[in-house]
Amino acid sequence: MSSWINLYNISYAIGEFLMGIVAAILNFFGQWIGPLSDFADWLMSVNVLNLVAIFIGGAAVMVFVSIINLFIIMWIERKMYGRIHDRRGIMLPGPWKKTHKGTGFLQNLADGMKLIQKELITPKNADKWMYDIAPAIIATTSILAFVAIPFSETFYVANINAGLIFILAILAIAPLAVVLAGWSSNNKFTLIGGLRGAALMLSYEIPLILSVIGVILLSGSLNPIEIVHAQQQTSVLGVENWYIIPLFPAVIVFMVALFAELERLPFDLPEAEAELVEGWLTEYSGMRFGLVFVSKWVRTYAGAALITILFLGGWSGPVLPGELWFIIKSYIVFVIIVWATWSFPRSRIDQIVRIGWNWLIPIAIISIVIAAAFKWVGWF
């Protein structure tokens, strides 16, 4: 698969250029102070330049994920559930039309500016340190997941060998922050919400990971790039063997577990707005709330990207460049997630745990067996 940008190379070039300037200055002073020119040589060595390139590439991905992509997916979700509700959705602020038929693309920017201006309220008896750190944990872990998610063969921050484990692990930190936030807010609603979050984490981490094992078995790798490579090989049927075909039960399990992981609507018990007001988010205000709220979308997109990589063949596709294919596929998965979110009532905690243990784990195990069988037969 050819690619039109090589993020790493571009970042390397930019890093080399910047480091070259720094090194030139250091060399200039090195005429008088000897160790400085040694330091400049070290700066220009390949290892350091690699590190700088990773930093620059990471920053680029962060900017894409957290600003451009985030605005697009938030807009998609808000506009789309507006249409599901038979209403127009956001429409006033936007670059094109400022009437009721406008796109409202900048509504989220306006909301964010409003949230920044709001007062940050800390409850009187809250555990202040824990209360402050919880949104930060959620926001950082959500964005950090994108370190290991490749957008194409070359468009990635870090090519980690155990990337899949890293993504799943970093996404699993957030429920801990939920418990933290729920406990430290010193409110009964947040406490119940936090504990529900803990229960959800316990019952849904296992099916989530079990459903991924089938993919690992078939591809024989934990590296996301390798997994996509494995899917790009043509199978006996003459098409690329995306894992959605053999592992369809695993996709369902992964999706359902993802809904619980993301606290989306059928399983949004920790922040059930009807019974627990906003659950563990009740006491948060201003940009603290905004951070958590935004990182929900970041995590949702991470989940959609993960499904694309694991089951939908990643960036493989004809004609268009790989990055675009990846984004198209992940947006389609995101749209399906939004559509399902607004079609279901909220479940109850005991039912949700029962679904997790009684249905999802057996199905995930069956999918592992299927994967092993396919591997044994040699079709994949």
Place this chain on the structure above:
Amino acid sequence: MSDMWINMGPQHPMNHGLWNLKVRVDGEIVVESIPVLGYLHRGVEKLCEKRDYNQIIPLMDRLCYVSSLTWSHAYCISVEEMMGLEVPDRAKYLRVIALELQRVASHLMWLAAFAPDLGMFSAYLYSMREREHFLDMLQWLTGARMNQNYPRIGGVRNDMPAGFPDRCFKELDYFEKKLEQYKQLFDDNKLFRMRTMGVGVLSKEDALDLGVTGPALRGSNCPIDMRTHDPYEVYDELDWEVQVGKEGDVFSRYAVRMGEMRESCRIIRDALKKIPDGPVRVKAPLRPTGQGFRRTEDSRGEALIYVIGQGGESPYRLKIRSPIFAIMRAVPVMLKGTSVADLLAIMGSVDICIGDTDK
């Protein structure tokens, strides 16, 4: 974790109205609950003692802000009973049409409140959209969308506009089609069934003992509907059936209400076909003496207004029996042993309206 008290209200998404439910929970399990009323007490019964009989009608509209017409009608029919007044036939039919339009609108408002309680925010907007059609019809017939002030002592305010039946049939066709489609969203929805079935069971004996009426009683397998039990207006001449649920749980109450919407459409159709010509209002005495009451079927249960007149311009005493006031006594019985998430479903299923509860 030991027990703790949670105040659900007076401002809480669960409260459709202004009231407070104190819940003692052990983890997620409700151990004890105490409803606290009175946040919306306006002293309607005292106000009625200072106004003359016609001026009370708009006041009675304000009792329940969701189904106001049923309350002003309950007042009018009680006063007519006290006066011994016979209403013209056309007025009776017009009242039935307006009442049933109001009932559907009220039940749709209930659905719009009940579904978000369970997390289905989409259904809120769908049912509000459908309700709009019925409010349009009510507006055309009575002149207002919310507080209609339509019944009068001795008839109704005005005759129905020309072309009303045709437009009404069209809206009913649309709504009945939609109601059939709602089965996909609710009845067939496995998660919805899981949330509602077997939850908040109120047995028949308990329901009768606690004075629960309306869809909550009919959901407990007790076919008591004041429209057939003690027929008023022309309900006994029309073609419809009482809806009964078998289990007494949240789902049966839901099913009863959905069935009632369907039956209301049937009643409206039948009444529009059978409506006779004639006057719509007769003269009523201004300073009556006597006492009287009538039971009517509000969309929440049995509405009873007991009026005593002593020859003055205003009634000597007027007493309102609110269905939700009785159901509030049953709330602790229904809630005991359920979880916090079920509390929402149960409280949503009884369709609380605080306007007439607090009077």
Place this chain on the structure above:
Amino acid sequence: MKGTEVAGALREHFGDLVSDIVFPREDLVRVSVPRDSIFPFCKFLRDELHCEHLNLVTALDWPEDFECVYHLTSYLEEYMVELHVKVPKDDPKIASLSEIWRAADFPEREAYDMMGITFEGHPDLRRILLPDDVDYYPLRKDFEGQSDE
């Protein structure tokens, strides 16, 4: 069951205690009983005559005395009983019916709240609509209202 049959059954069981029998409608009987016999009377109505449903409890303020009016319904036999009980003004007490029908709980609290009639034997006789700390009974005819100042 017709109102006359109900009245006959009541006459047979209670004799002269039942007075002022009126039939405003065919299935409605309006009777008066003395204050002391209200509890056995209602017990008889529920156990023998199938009055399952207590519609409402009304407290009235006549110039001479208070009056409690109970509306009772039998769903099975399809009749209603309207029960008038006089309560003297200087001793506004009456037996509570909440042991017979739990439905009497809230209406009796409301009657206590609004008219100041004490229901003896009520499990939880507190104010229900008004705050706990008020000391007036607003539906009495001599209540003129209080200004905010």
Place this chain on the structure above:
Amino acid sequence: MAKKKRRLKGWIIQPMRFTLREMRQALWKPSTILYPLEKERDKWEALRENFRGHHEIDWLKCIGCRLCSRVCPNQCITMEDIEVDENYKGPRRSHMSEKKNRIHRPGVDIGRCLFCGNCGEYCPTDAWTQTILVELTEFERDALIYSAEQVKTEGGPSKKLINKILENPKLDVETCIGCKRCFNECPTQCITMIPGPKMRKDKPIEIPEFDYSKCIGCSTCCDVCKPGSLTMEEI
């Protein structure tokens, strides 16, 4: 078996089918409107019969009888005493010469109005109409008190006077002192003064006689009667 199958579909497919259909319908034409920019004028015009919105009072029909202010449940109608010139075409307050240039017309406190429509319903001359205008917002509470001029329209004179209150005044001849106040104040001029049975200073006291076909039951005569010898009685 079919039921079982439906149950299985109910996990995911059925509700998502419903929302998909709604979304497909709403994709190009959602049923909501953006209210202040878009208004459903056609719908409101079609349903305008019986509607009770902003008040309008036809000054050429109104006879200033105060019935509207009497039947209003919220007492939000106040009568204003307005001076007019000689050429004014509408009904005057009274036929008495010193009050010939004064008229009584109602003003509405729309902030307290509950739009029950009683004023229009009991008006004996159909001077009250209620339009479909409901957007009656102001920035100050006082601006909601509409004076009589603000709710004024001029249609045409009224032909009919209907007694919708269904009450007529009755005279107690014994206490009448013949002060003519009812005669002066009656908005429909249905009173003529005739000599009564009682005598004062050898002259008969003049008592009012009512033309009940013209009476509208407004009880103005009862209100102004000093000795209280007039009472309203039902027809």
